[in-house]
Amino acid sequence: ARVVTTLREAVVAGRREALLPMVEEALAQGRKAQAILSEDLVPGIMDVGVLYERKEYFLPQLLLSAETMQAGFDRLKPLLEEGQEAQARPKIVLATVEGDIHDIGKNIVGLMLRNHGFEVIDLGKDVSAERIVEAARESGAPVIGLSALMTTTMVRMEDTVRLLRERGMSQKVMVGGAVVTDAFARSIGADGHAADAVEAVRLVKRLMD
Ligand code: B1M
Numbered sequence: 001a002r003v004v005t006t007l008r009e010a011v012v013a014g015r016r017e018a019l020l021p022m023v024e025e026a027l028a029q030g031r032k033a034q035a036i037l038s039e040d041l042v043p044g045i046m047d048v049g050v051l052y053e054r055k056e057y058f059l060p061q062l063l064l065s066a067e068t069m070q071a072g073f074d075r076l077k078p079l080l081e082e083g084q085e086a087q088a089r090p091k092i093v094l095a096t097v098e099g100d101i102h103d104i105g106k107n108i109v110g111l112m113l114r115n116h117g118f119e120v121i122d123l124g125k126d127v128s129a130e131r132i133v134e135a136a137r138e139s140g141a142p143v144i145g146l147s148a149l150m151t152t153t154m155v156r157m158e159d160t161v162r163l164l165r166e167r168g169m170s171q172k173v174m175v176g177g178a179v180v181t182d183a184f185a186r187s188i189g190a191d192g193h194a195a196d197a198v199e200a201v202r203l204v205k206r207l208m209d
Contacts, residue, residue, distance in 0.1 A: 007072070012051070016071045019150040023075050033079035036072075037108070043083025045069045045104065046106065060099075069104060080111055090208055091141035095132050096125035099154035102149035105177060105197075109145065112197040113204060129160040136164065136171050143207050145200070146190075148177045156167025158188040166191070172207040178198060 005008045007026065026036050048065040051057035057065075058128035094110050096103050110120045118199040121139050123131060136144050144164070145153035148154045157175050164171060172191040173186075191207055194200035 007040035008044040008047065011041055011065055011069050011072070012047050014061060014068050016064075016068040019068050019072050020075060023072055027079075033076040036148035037080070041069050041072050041076075042108075056088060063104075066104065073104070073107065074181055077111065081114060089117050090143075091119045091121060091139050092121065092143045092145055092204060093121045093135050093139060093141045094145040094147070095123040095127040095134065095135075096147045096149075097153050097160065098128045098146050099156060100127055100150055101125045101149070102177070105149070106145075106147040107175065109147070109194075109197045109200045112201055113145075116201045116205075118204065129156065129163045132160050133163050133167060133169065136169065137167070141171065143172045143204050145174045145176070145204070148175070148180060151179050154179055154184065157190065161189045173206060174200065174203055 004013050004015055004018050007019060007022050010016075010022060026040075027033070045065060048057060048062060052062050074184050092113060094106060094113075096106050106122075106125070110122050113120050121135060121141060123135055132144060132146070135141075144160075145177060146157045148157055154177075156171075157180075161173050164173065173189075174194060175188075175190045176194045178207060180193055182193045185191075192203045194203045
Protein backbone atom coordinates (compact mmCIF):
# COMPACT_ATOMS: atom_id res chain seq x y z
CA ALA A 1 0.00 0.00 0.00
CA ARG A 2 0.99 3.59 -0.68
CA VAL A 3 2.86 5.28 2.18
CA VAL A 4 0.90 8.15 3.65
CA THR A 5 2.58 10.74 5.81
CA THR A 6 -0.10 13.40 6.32
CA LEU A 7 -3.71 13.45 7.49
CA ARG A 8 -4.76 14.85 4.13
CA GLU A 9 -2.99 12.05 2.27
CA ALA A 10 -4.61 9.46 4.52
CA VAL A 11 -8.06 10.77 3.50
CA VAL A 12 -7.07 10.83 -0.17
CA ALA A 13 -5.73 7.27 0.05
CA GLY A 14 -8.81 6.11 1.99
CA ARG A 15 -6.57 4.73 4.74
CA ARG A 16 -8.59 4.92 7.91
CA GLU A 17 -6.14 2.75 9.89
CA ALA A 18 -3.43 5.26 9.04
CA LEU A 19 -5.58 8.33 9.64
CA LEU A 20 -6.79 7.60 13.15
CA PRO A 21 -3.32 7.35 14.80
CA MET A 22 -2.34 10.54 12.98
CA VAL A 23 -5.39 12.30 14.38
CA GLU A 24 -4.40 11.15 17.89
CA GLU A 25 -0.87 12.37 17.33
CA ALA A 26 -2.04 15.75 16.08
CA LEU A 27 -4.32 16.14 19.11
CA ALA A 28 -1.51 15.09 21.45
CA GLN A 29 0.65 17.79 19.88
CA GLY A 30 -2.00 20.30 20.80
CA ARG A 31 -3.62 20.90 17.43
CA LYS A 32 -7.24 22.00 17.63
CA ALA A 33 -9.94 19.61 16.39
CA GLN A 34 -11.45 22.39 14.28
CA ALA A 35 -8.10 22.97 12.55
CA ILE A 36 -7.62 19.27 11.85
CA LEU A 37 -11.08 19.15 10.31
CA SER A 38 -10.85 22.27 8.18
CA GLU A 39 -7.14 22.21 7.26
CA ASP A 40 -6.64 18.48 6.70
CA LEU A 41 -9.78 16.34 6.45
CA VAL A 42 -11.90 18.69 4.32
CA PRO A 43 -9.05 19.53 1.88
CA GLY A 44 -8.43 15.76 1.62
CA ILE A 45 -11.98 14.97 0.57
CA MET A 46 -11.89 17.91 -1.86
CA ASP A 47 -8.74 16.44 -3.45
CA VAL A 48 -10.68 13.22 -3.85
CA GLY A 49 -13.40 15.13 -5.73
CA VAL A 50 -10.79 16.42 -8.17
CA LEU A 51 -9.34 12.93 -8.71
CA TYR A 52 -12.84 11.60 -9.30
CA GLU A 53 -13.55 14.37 -11.80
CA ARG A 54 -10.33 13.53 -13.66
CA LYS A 55 -11.41 9.88 -13.67
CA GLU A 56 -8.29 8.90 -11.74
CA TYR A 57 -10.60 7.75 -8.95
CA PHE A 58 -13.79 5.73 -9.27
CA LEU A 59 -16.66 5.06 -6.88
CA PRO A 60 -14.86 2.49 -4.67
CA GLN A 61 -12.03 4.94 -3.93
CA LEU A 62 -14.54 7.74 -3.40
CA LEU A 63 -16.35 5.57 -0.85
CA LEU A 64 -13.19 4.55 0.99
CA SER A 65 -12.09 8.16 1.28
CA ALA A 66 -15.53 9.26 2.47
CA GLU A 67 -15.49 6.53 5.13
CA THR A 68 -12.01 7.55 6.20
CA MET A 69 -13.05 11.20 6.44
CA GLN A 70 -16.14 10.15 8.42
CA ALA A 71 -14.03 8.10 10.88
CA GLY A 72 -11.82 11.13 11.48
CA PHE A 73 -14.84 13.38 11.87
CA ASP A 74 -16.42 10.96 14.37
CA ARG A 75 -13.23 11.06 16.45
CA LEU A 76 -13.18 14.88 16.45
CA LYS A 77 -16.90 15.41 16.97
CA PRO A 78 -16.98 15.23 20.79
CA LEU A 79 -14.14 17.78 20.86
CA LEU A 80 -15.99 20.07 18.49
CA GLU A 81 -19.18 20.01 20.52
CA GLU A 82 -19.05 22.57 23.26
CA GLY A 83 -21.15 22.16 26.39
CA GLN A 84 -24.67 23.36 25.70
CA GLU A 85 -27.03 24.47 28.40
CA ALA A 86 -30.49 22.99 28.60
CA GLN A 87 -32.22 26.34 28.08
CA ALA A 88 -34.56 26.89 25.13
CA ARG A 89 -32.50 27.16 22.01
CA PRO A 90 -33.67 28.32 18.58
CA LYS A 91 -34.50 25.35 16.37
CA ILE A 92 -33.48 24.55 12.84
CA VAL A 93 -34.50 21.59 10.69
CA LEU A 94 -31.65 20.25 8.57
CA ALA A 95 -31.67 17.68 5.76
CA THR A 96 -29.94 16.49 2.63
CA VAL A 97 -32.67 16.40 0.00
CA GLU A 98 -34.23 13.35 -1.62
CA GLY A 99 -32.03 11.30 -3.93
CA ASP A 100 -28.84 12.68 -2.42
CA ILE A 101 -26.77 10.77 0.12
CA HIS A 102 -23.92 13.29 0.50
CA ASP A 103 -24.00 14.32 4.14
CA ILE A 104 -20.46 15.24 5.18
CA GLY A 105 -21.00 18.95 4.53
CA LYS A 106 -24.45 18.96 6.13
CA ASN A 107 -23.05 17.27 9.24
CA ILE A 108 -20.34 19.92 9.54
CA VAL A 109 -22.96 22.66 9.18
CA GLY A 110 -25.13 20.93 11.83
CA LEU A 111 -22.26 20.65 14.28
CA MET A 112 -21.30 24.29 13.79
CA LEU A 113 -24.91 25.39 14.38
CA ARG A 114 -25.09 23.31 17.57
CA ASN A 115 -21.89 24.93 18.76
CA HIS A 116 -23.53 28.30 18.25
CA GLY A 117 -26.45 27.39 20.48
CA PHE A 118 -29.02 26.14 17.99
CA GLU A 119 -31.08 23.01 18.46
CA VAL A 120 -30.55 21.09 15.23
CA ILE A 121 -33.23 18.65 14.14
CA ASP A 122 -31.19 16.63 11.67
CA LEU A 123 -33.41 14.50 9.43
CA GLY A 124 -30.42 12.86 7.76
CA LYS A 125 -29.90 12.32 4.04
CA ASP A 126 -32.16 11.38 1.12
CA VAL A 127 -35.13 13.08 2.78
CA SER A 128 -38.36 13.79 0.90
CA ALA A 129 -39.90 17.26 0.69
CA GLU A 130 -42.95 15.89 2.49
CA ARG A 131 -40.92 14.73 5.50
CA ILE A 132 -38.99 17.97 5.68
CA VAL A 133 -42.13 20.11 5.59
CA GLU A 134 -43.80 17.84 8.16
CA ALA A 135 -40.82 18.11 10.52
CA ALA A 136 -40.83 21.89 10.11
CA ARG A 137 -44.52 22.03 10.99
CA GLU A 138 -44.20 19.71 13.99
CA SER A 139 -41.14 21.40 15.45
CA GLY A 140 -42.15 24.95 14.64
CA ALA A 141 -38.51 25.61 13.71
CA PRO A 142 -38.29 29.05 12.11
CA VAL A 143 -35.55 28.01 9.67
CA ILE A 144 -35.12 24.99 7.40
CA GLY A 145 -31.69 24.13 6.02
CA LEU A 146 -31.37 22.06 2.86
CA SER A 147 -28.20 20.53 1.46
CA ALA A 148 -27.63 19.10 -2.04
CA LEU A 149 -24.37 18.13 -3.72
CA MET A 150 -25.58 17.19 -7.16
CA THR A 151 -27.08 19.08 -10.07
CA THR A 152 -29.68 16.32 -10.28
CA THR A 153 -30.85 16.76 -6.69
CA MET A 154 -30.73 20.57 -6.44
CA VAL A 155 -34.20 20.57 -7.99
CA ARG A 156 -35.52 18.74 -4.93
CA MET A 157 -34.80 21.92 -2.99
CA GLU A 158 -37.22 23.73 -5.22
CA ASP A 159 -39.89 21.06 -4.57
CA THR A 160 -39.41 21.55 -0.85
CA VAL A 161 -39.77 25.33 -0.98
CA ARG A 162 -42.87 24.96 -3.18
CA LEU A 163 -44.52 22.43 -0.86
CA LEU A 164 -43.79 24.62 2.14
CA ARG A 165 -45.44 27.63 0.49
CA GLU A 166 -48.37 25.53 -0.77
CA ARG A 167 -49.05 24.58 2.83
CA GLY A 168 -49.08 28.25 3.72
CA MET A 169 -45.97 27.99 5.88
CA SER A 170 -43.64 30.95 6.18
CA GLN A 171 -40.49 29.30 7.54
CA LYS A 172 -37.25 30.64 6.12
CA VAL A 173 -35.22 28.32 3.91
CA MET A 174 -31.41 28.26 3.75
CA VAL A 175 -29.75 26.19 1.03
CA GLY A 176 -26.18 24.99 0.58
CA GLY A 177 -23.87 22.41 -0.95
CA ALA A 178 -21.11 22.52 -3.54
CA VAL A 179 -23.38 23.04 -6.57
CA VAL A 180 -25.68 25.64 -5.00
CA THR A 181 -25.24 29.34 -5.81
CA ASP A 182 -26.86 32.57 -4.63
CA ALA A 183 -28.57 32.90 -8.00
CA PHE A 184 -30.00 29.39 -7.76
CA ALA A 185 -31.22 30.05 -4.23
CA ARG A 186 -33.03 33.17 -5.40
CA SER A 187 -34.49 31.41 -8.42
CA ILE A 188 -36.23 28.78 -6.27
CA GLY A 189 -37.51 31.27 -3.71
CA ALA A 190 -35.15 30.22 -0.91
CA ASP A 191 -34.27 32.90 1.63
CA GLY A 192 -30.53 32.52 1.45
CA HIS A 193 -27.49 30.47 0.45
CA ALA A 194 -24.38 29.78 2.51
CA ALA A 195 -21.11 28.68 0.94
CA ASP A 196 -19.70 27.07 4.09
CA ALA A 197 -20.51 26.24 7.70
CA VAL A 198 -19.32 29.58 9.08
CA GLU A 199 -21.48 31.47 6.63
CA ALA A 200 -24.38 29.14 7.44
CA VAL A 201 -24.31 30.19 11.10
CA ARG A 202 -24.22 33.85 10.13
CA LEU A 203 -27.11 33.40 7.70
CA VAL A 204 -29.31 31.50 10.17
CA LYS A 205 -28.80 34.23 12.76
CA ARG A 206 -29.80 36.84 10.20
CA LEU A 207 -32.85 34.84 9.06
CA MET A 208 -34.02 34.49 12.66
CA ASP A 209 -33.70 38.22 13.43
CO1 B1M B 1 -20.21 12.08 -4.64
N1 B1M B 1 -20.38 13.43 -6.05
N2 B1M B 1 -21.39 10.88 -5.64
N3 B1M B 1 -19.91 10.86 -3.18
N4 B1M B 1 -18.90 13.29 -4.03
C1 B1M B 1 -19.77 14.73 -5.80
C2 B1M B 1 -20.75 15.69 -5.16
C3 B1M B 1 -19.35 15.17 -7.27
C4 B1M B 1 -19.25 16.68 -7.45
C5 B1M B 1 -18.04 14.46 -7.66
C6 B1M B 1 -17.58 14.81 -9.05
O1 B1M B 1 -18.10 14.32 -10.04
N5 B1M B 1 -16.63 15.66 -9.14
C7 B1M B 1 -20.49 14.50 -8.12
C8 B1M B 1 -21.73 15.37 -8.40
C9 B1M B 1 -21.71 15.97 -9.79
C10 B1M B 1 -22.79 16.95 -9.98
O2 B1M B 1 -23.94 16.66 -9.88
N6 B1M B 1 -22.40 18.19 -10.27
C11 B1M B 1 -20.79 13.27 -7.29
C12 B1M B 1 -21.44 12.10 -7.78
C13 B1M B 1 -21.76 12.11 -9.25
C14 B1M B 1 -21.75 10.99 -6.96
C15 B1M B 1 -22.46 9.68 -7.37
C16 B1M B 1 -23.63 9.83 -8.34
C17 B1M B 1 -21.39 8.74 -7.93
C18 B1M B 1 -21.94 7.47 -8.56
O3 B1M B 1 -22.64 6.73 -7.95
N7 B1M B 1 -21.58 7.33 -9.81
C19 B1M B 1 -22.93 9.15 -6.01
C20 B1M B 1 -24.29 9.75 -5.64
C21 B1M B 1 -25.04 9.01 -4.64
C22 B1M B 1 -26.30 9.78 -4.24
O4 B1M B 1 -26.23 10.79 -3.58
N8 B1M B 1 -27.44 9.31 -4.67
C23 B1M B 1 -21.89 9.72 -5.10
C24 B1M B 1 -21.51 9.14 -3.90
C25 B1M B 1 -20.55 9.65 -3.03
C26 B1M B 1 -20.06 8.92 -1.79
C27 B1M B 1 -21.14 8.11 -1.06
C28 B1M B 1 -18.94 7.98 -2.20
C29 B1M B 1 -19.42 10.10 -0.96
C30 B1M B 1 -20.41 10.77 0.03
C31 B1M B 1 -20.29 10.24 1.44
C32 B1M B 1 -21.09 11.07 2.40
O5 B1M B 1 -21.39 12.24 2.22
N9 B1M B 1 -21.45 10.44 3.50
C33 B1M B 1 -19.13 11.12 -2.07
C34 B1M B 1 -18.23 12.22 -1.93
C35 B1M B 1 -17.37 12.23 -0.69
C36 B1M B 1 -18.13 13.26 -2.91
C37 B1M B 1 -17.15 14.46 -2.97
C38 B1M B 1 -15.80 13.89 -3.41
C39 B1M B 1 -16.94 15.26 -1.70
C40 B1M B 1 -18.20 15.83 -1.06
C41 B1M B 1 -17.85 16.34 0.32
O6 B1M B 1 -18.08 15.67 1.30
N10 B1M B 1 -17.19 17.52 0.38
C42 B1M B 1 -17.84 15.38 -4.05
C43 B1M B 1 -16.87 16.24 -4.84
C44 B1M B 1 -17.11 17.73 -4.64
O7 B1M B 1 -17.93 18.17 -3.90
N11 B1M B 1 -16.35 18.51 -5.39
C45 B1M B 1 -18.76 14.43 -4.75
C46 B1M B 1 -16.67 18.08 1.62
C47 B1M B 1 -17.77 18.90 2.31
C48 B1M B 1 -17.22 19.49 3.61
O8 B1M B 1 -18.14 19.96 1.45
O9 B1M B 1 -20.43 19.00 1.01
O10 B1M B 1 -19.62 21.05 -0.24
P1 B1M B 1 -19.65 20.24 0.99
O11 B1M B 1 -20.22 21.12 2.19
C49 B1M B 1 -19.75 22.42 2.50
C50 B1M B 1 -20.47 23.54 1.75
O12 B1M B 1 -20.98 23.16 0.50
C51 B1M B 1 -21.52 24.00 2.70
O13 B1M B 1 -20.88 23.84 3.96
C52 B1M B 1 -20.11 22.65 3.95
C53 B1M B 1 -18.95 22.84 4.89
O14 B1M B 1 -18.08 23.86 4.43
N12 B1M B 1 -22.80 23.32 2.79
C54 B1M B 1 -23.89 23.96 3.28
C55 B1M B 1 -23.17 22.06 2.50
N13 B1M B 1 -24.45 21.87 2.79
C56 B1M B 1 -24.92 23.01 3.28
C57 B1M B 1 -26.17 23.35 3.75
C58 B1M B 1 -26.37 24.65 4.20
C59 B1M B 1 -25.35 25.58 4.18
C60 B1M B 1 -24.10 25.26 3.73
O15 B1M B 1 -27.54 25.08 4.67
C61 B1M B 1 -28.53 24.14 4.94
